[in-house]
Amino acid sequence: MAQETLAPAGAVVAGGGELTSSGEPRFLGPTTVRKRGFRAAIRRNWQLYTMGALPIAHLILFAYVPMFGAIIAFRRFRPGGSLIGDEWVGLHFFRLAFSTPDFWSAFWNTAILGGLWFIIGFPLPIILALLLNEVRARKFKRTVQTITYLPHFMSIVIVSGLVLQLVSMDGAVNQFLGLFGMEPVIWMQQPDAFRPIWIISEAWQTVGWGTILYLAALTTIDEQLYEAARIDGASRWRQTWHVTLPGIRPTIVVLMVLNVGTFMGVGFEKVLLLQNPLINSTADVLSTYLFRIGIAGGQFSFATAIGLMQSVIGLVLIVSANFASRKLVGSSLW
Amino acid sequence: MVTDHATPDLSAVRNSLISVKDTRGTKAFRWFNYGFLTLLSAATLFPFINLIAVAFSSEGAIRARQVGLWPVGFNTTTFQSVLTNELFWINYRNTVVYTVLYTIIAMVLTTMFAYVLSRQDLPGRKFMTGMAVFTMFFSGGMVPHFVVVGTWFGLRNTMWAVILPGALSVFNLLVMKSFFENFPKELEEAAAIDGLNTFGVFARIVLPLSKAVLATMTLFYAVAMWNSWFSSMMFLSDRNLQPVTMFLRNLIAGSLAPTEVGDQADSAQIGSNIQAVTMLLTVLPIMFVYPFVQKFFVSGVMLGSVKG
Numbered sequence: 001m002a003q004e005t006l007a008p009a010g011a012v013v014a015g016g017g018e019l020t021s022s023g024e025p026r027f028l029g030p031t032t033v034r035k036r037g038f039r040a041a042i043r044r045n046w047q048l049y050t051m052g053a054l055p056i057a058h059l060i061l062f063a064y065v066p067m068f069g070a071i072i073a074f075r076r077f078r079p080g081g082s083l084i085g086d087e088w089v090g091l092h093f094f095r096l097a098f099s100t101p102d103f104w105s106a107f108w109n110t111a112i113l114g115g116l117w118f119i120i121g122f123p124l125p126i127i128l129a130l131l132l133n134e135v136r137a138r139k140f141k142r143t144v145q146t147i148t149y150l151p152h153f154m155s156i157v158i159v160s161g162l163v164l165q166l167v168s169m170d171g172a173v174n175q176f177l178g179l180f181g182m183e184p185v186i187w188m189q190q191p192d193a194f195r196p197i198w199i200i201s202e203a204w205q206t207v208g209w210g211t212i213l214y215l216a217a218l219t220t221i222d223e224q225l226y227e228a229a230r231i232d233g234a235s236r237w238r239q240t241w242h243v244t245l246p247g248i249r250p251t252i253v254v255l256m257v258l259n260v261g262t263f264m265g266v267g268f269e270k271v272l273l274l275q276n277p278l279i280n281s282t283a284d285v286l287s288t289y290l291f292r293i294g295i296a297g298g299q300f301s302f303a304t305a306i307g308l309m310q311s312v313i314g315l316v317l318i319v320s321a322n323f324a325s326r327k328l329v330g331s332s333l334w
Numbered sequence: 335m336v337t338d339h340a341t342p343d344l345s346a347v348r349n350s351l352i353s354v355k356d357t358r359g360t361k362a363f364r365w366f367n368y369g370f371l372t373l374l375s376a377a378t379l380f381p382f383i384n385l386i387a388v389a390f391s392s393e394g395a396i397r398a399r400q401v402g403l404w405p406v407g408f409n410t411t412t413f414q415s416v417l418t419n420e421l422f423w424i425n426y427r428n429t430v431v432y433t434v435l436y437t438i439i440a441m442v443l444t445t446m447f448a449y450v451l452s453r454q455d456l457p458g459r460k461f462m463t464g465m466a467v468f469t470m471f472f473s474g475g476m477v478p479h480f481v482v483v484g485t486w487f488g489l490r491n492t493m494w495a496v497i498l499p500g501a502l503s504v505f506n507l508l509v510m511k512s513f514f515e516n517f518p519k520e521l522e523e524a525a526a527i528d529g530l531n532t533f534g535v536f537a538r539i540v541l542p543l544s545k546a547v548l549a550t551m552t553l554f555y556a557v558a559m560w561n562s563w564f565s566s567m568m569f570l571s572d573r574n575l576q577p578v579t580m581f582l583r584n585l586i587a588g589s590l591a592p593t594e595v596g597d598q599a600d601s602a603q604i605g606s607n608i609q610a611v612t613m614l615l616t617v618l619p620i621m622f623v624y625p626f627v628q629k630f631f632v633s634g635v636m637l638g639s640v641k642g
Contacts, residue, residue, distance in 0.1 A: 041457040047532035048450050052462060055447035055502055062483070062499040063469040069478035069486070083486055128374075131367050140368070146628060147375040150382075153620050153631075155561030157579045161586050161613045162381040165388065165606055172384050175399045184399070204378065212635045236360065261471060269564050273583065287476065294477040295568060307475025315472050 073305040079298065093305035103306065106289035109282060113271075114263040117199055122259055124203055125210030126252065130240060132211060133218045148208025160273035163201045164188065188274070191282045198274065198283075202267055213251050221247035250331045257325055257333045261318030264310045286310050389413075389610035396606060412611045421573060422581055422612070429560060429577040432497055436559040437552055440501040444551060447502070448510035449536055452517070463511075470504045480568055495569035496562070496577075503558075506551050509634065513547045514540065550634035553627055560620065582612050 042049060073093055075085025097103045128148070135141040151159065166172045167187035174184040187193045225243045234242065245252075268287035275283035284292075286306060294303020318333075326332035383403050388396060392407030400406045416422055450456065451463050473479070479499070489495035517540060525539045541548070563579035570576050573584075584590035586609060 038457075045453075045456055045532075048453060048456055049458075051446040051532070051536070052450040055443045055450075056462065056465070058443055058498075058502050059465060059469065061487070062502075063473065064465075065486070066474035066478040066482045067472070068474070069482040070474040072478065072481065077481070079485070131371060134363070134367055135371065140371075144371045144375050146625065147378050149628060149631075150624060151378060153557055153561075153624055154617060155563065155579050157561075157563050157583050157586070158613055158617050161582060161609055162385060164586060165610065166381060166384065168606060170396050170399050170401075170606065172380075172402060175402060178399060204381075208378065212632055216636055236363065272564075273586065291476060295480050300477055300481060304475060304477040304481075307477055311472055311475055318471055 070304055070308050070311075072301050073308045075301065077300045077304075079300070085301065089301075093302045094309070096302060097306050097309070102284075102289065105281065106284045106286045110264060110266055110285040110287075113195060113198065113285060114266045116195060117202060117266065118259060118263065120199055121203060121206070122256065124207045126214055126248075128207055129211040129214035129218060129248075130244065132215060133244075145208065145211075148211075150208070151205040152209035154205070156267075156269045157273060159201060159205055160270055163197060163274060167193075167197060188276060189278045191279045194274070194279045194283045198267075198271065201270070213255065214248055217248040217251040218244065249329065253325045253329055253331045254333055257318060257321045260321040261314055263317055264314045385610050385613060388606060389614045391607070393607060409607075412607050416608065416611045416615065422578070422615075424574055425576050425578040425581040426615075428493070428575060429579070432493060432577055433556050433559040435493075436497045436501060437555045439497065440503070440506075440555045441548070441552055443502045444507050444510055444555075445541070445548070446536075448507050449514050449540060451507070451511045452514035454515070466502075466504050466507060476568075484569055490569050491572050491575060493570075493575060496565045497559075499565065500558070500562075503555070506554055510547060510551060513544065517543070546630075546633070550630045553630050554634060557620065578612075578616050582609070582616055585609050585612055 069084075072085045074088060074090060076087050076089050076092075077085040132141055132144065135144070154162075168174075169184055169186055173187065178184065185193075187197065221244065225247070226239055229239045229243050264286065266285055266287075268285060268291075271283060271285050272288045272291060275288060287310070290303040290306045290310075293299045294307075297303075322332045322334065380403075384401075387401050387403055387405050389412070390405035390408055390410065391401045392409040395401050395406035447462075447466070451459055451466075453459060474482075483495055483499055484490035489498070521539055521543070522535050525535045530538060561579065563577065563583055566576050566580045567583065570580070573580075576584075581590065585605070
């Protein structure tokens with residue numbers, strides 16, 4: 001309503017098309033009238049559009065052109081040949097992927113690792129946030145937060161280096177097991193050990209930082225709700241279940257939807273740094289597989305087809321997770 | 335408002351009743367909680383402490399699995415050989431250069447775009463926002479990125495292949511956009527009436543009043559670049575162009591032999607020792623800065639949680 005009362009001053013000008021004469025102030029919200037087409041909008045806001053031009057160009061060049069570049073999944077691309085591939089081959093490379101055992105091995109490894117991480121890794125920050133929330137000693141709380149946030153800022157190369165060092169032949173893990181008389185094991189040659197190692201290191205790096213949004217949400221819960229619950233005789237556990245968790249539910253849902261979207265990506269940089277041929281039966285995920293055959297191996301079209309499948313699965317997952325959460329719990333990402 | 339009067343008394347009674355009721359359980363839980371969190375903090379710090387211990391230990395002690403929390407057979411020769419390695423310094427300098435350039439470019443792109451997108455009345459705003467947000471959920475994939483940036487644009491083995499593609503984080507963009515949206519409109523209006531054009535309002539009014547969020551975003555970008563390695567792995571095969579994370583990665587992956595870094599005549603320098611020293615030297619700047627800037631990071635994430 002406020003806009004309408006303010007509108008006439010600009011409206012006259014906009015209607016008459018005499019935009020230039022009235023100077024700059026009209027880019028301001030309330031006095032602007034949005035109509036009279038594209039050219040008028042450009043003329044009125046050219047400075048804003050100028051500011052937006054570079055970022056838009058960046059998006060087009062580095063996000064949308066590569067999306068278009070994914071067309072080589074349907075065309076045979078050879079380095080040195082045509083930039084968009086030499087000939088149209090349709091779904092050839094997709095069919096090829098489906099009949100390649102290594103693809104399926106990588107696919108299931110991705111699903112298992114992603115699934116395990118979702119089940120184990122998603123609740124961990126929630127639990128830690130709830131525990132931190134119970135701490136009354138401020139200094140202690142802040143110290144724990146500072147320490148547990150730290151690994152988040154480490155490069156994945158550092159984290160992988162630390163992991164490899166800890167599980168190496170002479171590393172701390174073997175030292176510890178040696179205390180119980182166990183023989184040292186070269187863990188990075190044990191296919192069964194890869195998933196636990198990956199998950200523990202991922203938890204180590206992300207759990208602390210993951211609490212921030214939950215801790216913020218926890219501070220917004222009305223203290224009176226706890227009082228009311230106590231009057232009703234609710235134990236601490238029941239208070240957590242009936243007051244705290246519902247209080248942070250929107251945060252949980254949003255983060256869950258986002259996590260589902262990254263499911264197929266499974267922290268692949270770390271996998272790439274940790275894996276070696278001896279443990280590829282469990283450690284090879286889709287991203288590392290397509291990196292190996294595509295970028296290192298030069299089968300660009302084949303790898304692009306796999307990457308495209310991965311992107312589409314990711315998009316479908318996040319859209320359906322969002323849809324499901326809107327229907328089931330009433331809160332969603334968009 | 336009538337109840338206001340009665341509430342304090344009741345809650346006092348309630349609280350006293352409650353504290354009597356579940357003292358034991360609460361106490362047990364509290365002990366458990368403090369114990370658990372202390373253990374967790376120790377477990378978080380352990381790899382770093384172990385790293386420092388290994389970095390300063392001698393080969394014999396590492397091989398004998400004696401190095402835990404404290405250096406055994408104190409040794410700093412590895413530090414000397416890494417610190418006198420030419421490639422290490424070239425790579426370290428690259429990291430600094432890339433981080434500075436990337437942060438500047440990314441901040442210019444992000445702040446300008448965020449300001450544009452925060453203007454509620456701008457025609458096309460929704461379309462532009464959608465264009466940016468869509469890239470969060472869908473991408474062409476790794477290989478098209480590699481082909482397009484490396485071959486089509488011809489950026490392979492130039493630092494721009496590492497700096498440019500990531501120079502607009504949509505997450506950071508949305509955080510800034512929601513910050514600018516909450517910016518008091520009256521200030522901008524007043525400045526405009528005083529004769530400032532859009533550029534002037536942005537540069538002289540909006541930016542100076544957004545120092546906190548700008549600092550946070552700068553740190554986000556700088557840390558991201560400092561830590562990045564994968565795009566260098568894809569695009570930079572020339573070792574003299576690589577950042578220090580790639581130096582470390584090559585050491586770990588074995589494509590850079592420890593003997594190329596260490597003194598070849600000195601057999602006391604083995605891989606894990608050199609790796610530990612390199613890791614320590616790479617991580618040091620972040621470790622030093624981290625305690626002072628931690629609160630900026632936290633506030634940045636909080637800003638992001640404001641629905642944009």
